[in-house]
Amino acid sequence: MQVLTKYVFAAALSLVVSSGTAWAAGEAHEPEPQDWSFNGFFGAFDKAQLQRGFQIYSQVCSGCHSLKFVAYRHLEGLGYNEAEIKAIAAETQVEGGPDDSGDMFMRPGVPADFITGPYDNENQARAFNGGALPPDLSLITKARHGGPDYIYALLTGYESAPESFELATGMNYNSFFLGSQIAMFSPLADGVVEYADGTPANVEQLAADVTAFLTWAGEPRLEDRKRIGFKVVIFLLILSGLLYAAKRRVWSTLH
Amino acid sequence: MSSESSKFTGLVGWVDNRLPVFSYVHKEYGEYPTPRNFNYWWNFGALAMFCLTVMIVSGIFLAMQYQPNTQMAFESIQRIMRDVNYGWLMRYIHMNGASFFFIAVYIHIFRGLYYGSYKSPRELLWMLGVVILLLMMATSFFGYVLPWGQMSFWGATVITNLFSAIPIVGDPIVTWLWGGFAIDNPTLNRFYALHYLLPFVIVGVVGLHVVALHVTGSNNPTGIEPKSSQDTVPFHPYYTLKDSFGLSVFVIIYALIVFYAPESLGEAENYVPANSLQTPAEIVPEWYLLPYYAILRSVPDLLIIDAKLAGIIAMFVSILVLFVLPWLDTSKVRSARYRPTYKKFFWVFVVVCFVLGWVGAHPPNEKVFGLEWLEVIDVGRITTFYYFFHFFVLFPLLGKFEKTKPVPNSITESVLGASATEKV
Numbered sequence: 001m002q003v004l005t006k007y008v009f010a011a012a013l014s015l016v017v018s019s020g021t022a023w024a025a026g027e028a029h030e031p032e033p034q035d036w037s038f039n040g041f042f043g044a045f046d047k048a049q050l051q052r053g054f055q056i057y058s059q060v061c062s063g064c065h066s067l068k069f070v071a072y073r074h075l076e077g078l079g080y081n082e083a084e085i086k087a088i089a090a091e092t093q094v095e096g097g098p099d100d101s102g103d104m105f106m107r108p109g110v111p112a113d114f115i116t117g118p119y120d121n122e123n124q125a126r127a128f129n130g131g132a133l134p135p136d137l138s139l140i141t142k143a144r145h146g147g148p149d150y151i152y153a154l155l156t157g158y159e160s161a162p163e164s165f166e167l168a169t170g171m172n173y174n175s176f177f178l179g180s181q182i183a184m185f186s187p188l189a190d191g192v193v194e195y196a197d198g199t200p201a202n203v204e205q206l207a208a209d210v211t212a213f214l215t216w217a218g219e220p221r222l223e224d225r226k227r228i229g230f231k232v233v234i235f236l237l238i239l240s241g242l243l244y245a246a247k248r249r250v251w252s253t254l255h
Numbered sequence: 256m257s258s259e260s261s262k263f264t265g266l267v268g269w270v271d272n273r274l275p276v277f278s279y280v281h282k283e284y285g286e287y288p289t290p291r292n293f294n295y296w297w298n299f300g301a302l303a304m305f306c307l308t309v310m311i312v313s314g315i316f317l318a319m320q321y322q323p324n325t326q327m328a329f330e331s332i333q334r335i336m337r338d339v340n341y342g343w344l345m346r347y348i349h350m351n352g353a354s355f356f357f358i359a360v361y362i363h364i365f366r367g368l369y370y371g372s373y374k375s376p377r378e379l380l381w382m383l384g385v386v387i388l389l390l391m392m393a394t395s396f397f398g399y400v401l402p403w404g405q406m407s408f409w410g411a412t413v414i415t416n417l418f419s420a421i422p423i424v425g426d427p428i429v430t431w432l433w434g435g436f437a438i439d440n441p442t443l444n445r446f447y448a449l450h451y452l453l454p455f456v457i458v459g460v461v462g463l464h465v466v467a468l469h470v471t472g473s474n475n476p477t478g479i480e481p482k483s484s485q486d487t488v489p490f491h492p493y494y495t496l497k498d499s500f501g502l503s504v505f506v507i508i509y510a511l512i513v514f515y516a517p518e519s520l521g522e523a524e525n526y527v528p529a530n531s532l533q534t535p536a537e538i539v540p541e542w543y544l545l546p547y548y549a550i551l552r553s554v555p556d557l558l559i560i561d562a563k564l565a566g567i568i569a570m571f572v573s574i575l576v577l578f579v580l581p582w583l584d585t586s587k588v589r590s591a592r593y594r595p596t597y598k599k600f601f602w603v604f605v606v607v608c609f610v611l612g613w614v615g616a617h618p619p620n621e622k623v624f625g626l627e628w629l630e631v632i633d634v635g636r637i638t639t640f641y642y643f644f645h646f647f648v649l650f651p652l653l654g655k656f657e658k659t660k661p662v663p664n665s666i667t668e669s670v671l672g673a674s675a676t677e678k679v
Contacts (some may be wrong), residue, residue: 041515069330069333069337074337135527138333139333139526139527142518142523142526143523143524143526143527144523145523147523178536218526220337221336221337221343224343225343225344225347225514225517226514226515228344228514229510229511229513229514229515230514232510232514233507233510233511233514236503236506236507236510237507239503240500240503240504240507243496243499243500243503244500246496246500247496247497247499247500250492250493250496251493251496251497254291254488254493
């Protein structure tokens, strides 16, 4: 009986845990799991990779996609110091004001500013993209089944459509996307950005770097979470051991 | 003063003579005679209580930062996750705490079903528990709407629209629930108000649940009442320690999810802001409501009742049936230990509940295991039928026809064997 209950409990838990991903399949191709630096119990971001990813976002993605929940001050998490962040923020122009006469004006960005998107509103975004709306990327790795693996698969998964496939005009074939046709053209190509640290800028590297950056953008507290979690679990394991010993001792007078 | 009767002295005695909180705690959580033979399944009541406390405390911190406004709700959650000190921790504790609260409560309920804890004289205790379950379901639903993601919005749409199936007054009721002609800011505001209110109502009903428990005393794995003082032990230190150990293990699992897989129980779609013009590919509730969602979708047209209304009735009856369970079960023996046939059906029922959960998570027309002739809806119909069959047919009949095993003479005998009782 006890063995049975143990199995049922284990089965129940695994079902509960797996049910979250059970309906992820859909019609699209299942993305391959990648070996991310932030995976696992001791996972952490690779700061150099995040900076490279930010470079790709700034030079490629930001042409169409906003990143509205990330402020320049958050870039501290990429390993930039205060002066560097000020310099990065100052490269952009944001609307300030109103001044004393009630007029709005443009001023250089400051660390407290959030990253401004490329379009003023949704209608403008759609007008520039053939009716499609490029989603905000702040939470993209959390808002898609498969997370970072999916984003990586999508970015590297462009290919020419099979002959039997009817591709709508202005659409691109990508079997990882639900329905296999996506409005976004393949955004990455070998050498589309030039890395300062000399990392070869092939498509796989670019896709991995920008995906790592977007994962950070979606979950900037990931490292704190794993670090604190480790201490909490160790503490609880010791506490459980002590409580078990105490319980055994008290109950030993009964049996 | 002649009324100075407290067993406590000094300041504690002075307070106790005027407000007997110390006597109460001593009596109900110190001396409280508890059957000596609880197994670890008896931990889950205390674990549920722990979860309720964690939910209220973490929830109050979140409420200090959250904005119940359709324009700001989604963004305010992101502010909590990114900028508020330990906001991410509070949110992950709260969000996964709901799941762990349901895990604790579901195991607590299944334990009650297995050991017959609902039978006389514990009917009211059990019914109060069912009230708590209903309140939890409402609270979790309101809470899930608050982040104002796609699944929040469309989940709220599906659930509130259920009421439109009520004949004649259905549509006015839905408008009244929404506070307008669509789900919008008034809806979010009232759901927030109710999400803050209901947990305290739960606390009240939990209080009654505990009072009722301490009147009848706890059931135990043998299902027979304690007969002498050697059948029980004082709650403290025996069960305070056993519960503490169980709690610590439970919290390890909870912590592993909070710190290492905080999104594993949630739905990715809810990180897309609510959009009333775009329906998600699949609208699924949180895992703990999936079996009811499966029942809702499985019922076909029944005679003059259309499928939608029939499904709603079935869904509500699937929970309300628990209220009358003490009278549906005709068996004189409480514990499944001595009911070999019931024991088998109990495990069938557990499996059926898991299958219903699986059905709720999949589109009705999906093929099961790629089989041409079997769709998810078929599995849903079979398991839904069994769910009601179990309550309305099996429970009444088993009590009449089942050949039960002999129950032991006392709890002590079942723990230590027949010879030990004579020695003591």
